[in-house]
Amino acid sequence: MDAHHALHFTFGIFGNATALFLFLAPLITFKRIIKSKSTEQFSGIPYVMTLLNCLLSAWYGLPFVSKNNILVSTINGTGAAIEIIYVLTFIAYSIKKERAKILGLFIFVLSVFGVVVFVSLFALHGHSRTLFCGLAATIFSIIMYASPLSIMRMVIKTKSVEYMPFFLSLFVFLCGTSWFVFGLLGKDPFVAVPNGFGCGLGAMQLILYAIYCNKGKSKNLAAADKPVDMELGKPQQEKQSRAQNGNV
Template sequence: MILSDIRGFVSTLAVITTVLQFLSGTLVCKQYVSNRTTAEASPLPFLFGIVSSGLWLLYGLTKHDDKIVLVNIIGVTLMTSYTVVFYIYTFKKSSLLKQIIIMVCFILFVIGYLFVEEDNEELLCRLGLLACSLTLMTIAAPMSKLIYVLKVKSTECLPFPMILMSFFVSSLWFLYGVIEEDSYLIVPNFIGGVLALMQLSLFVIYPSTPASPSLLKSIIA
């Protein structure tokens, strides 16, 4: 059986797992609601998720790929919802608000570019490169807490469900990219799978239980 024979199966599975990945954010947000705080968690996975999904949506529309369009409409909707929940429970609202403004300005800039670029191939190329970059940033976003994790020896602040799903999703979109011979899908999803695997290894090394108060106090001091 050659890869093209399983194209439909792989693309459908990639869409389903991607939607499940987006939905895994509900587990993270549920924890925020239960704790009434986001603690030291970072909003970057959600913010990068919005921008990444938005760029892939534009890429899918330009390429006329219904699978990419469908999954990223869902992605933008869910990631925006998670960001709202994060804003409600974070104690760093002003910082998050600044990040949101930057994100909105960037998206508006890209949308404006769509109306002035007449070369469809050039547009597809640049959207692909941007989408690749944001996908990698989305997957690597939890790594922004790497130093904190190493200091407190706890992975409590890392969104395990989202990282685990990132690994499966990257693997499937990588395979779909190989079938479609689309380097914009192959490269970021290969690297993304490796990054997600590195993050998952932290959960093997360190527990997901909260760090001891004495250790946190010594770090802050």
């Protein structure tokens, strides 16, 4: 193995490691969700879009679709299994309106993946199969990386990073960087382009965290004496008033 291939393989291994941490980072969030039996103001969209990205990327990395990308398949196959657990947990603990939205997205994700698999297996061969699957993986990888934009907007609006977990942002940056370099070394634009976008977005999240983390703590300390119902981020008094009026 020459130096170039060794470096390519090394970044693939590092990408697998950082991606695994990225997939496991939300465990803290889901521990909180399960404990409170509520999804609070967390968004389920990033987990659904991450699932689609994992499914399409795992398919793209298979040897009969693209060459020298088996490391892409192994980690994304693992990620898909983890994300399914997250999505189902989120659906179980979300309110009715949010549950319907996430369930609809979940069905959409499985449908898109099914169409890509069917078309690539039965209608395409060789380079056309690689191109089709690569484009699909790239498009939805970018959408996955862009899905936390709503959370970033909330951070700026509320000046609090409570609903943008630090480790998730950190490993978005590390994972995006690793696979960006892997794609460049392998001369694979379908790996390099979306992960370059992810690298930049992860860096933006870390910058926001650095700006607002202390402000968020100050805000939380100032509100510590107020009885807050974390289910919807509203005072318990308001919830009790709604309950008395029959509007739960």
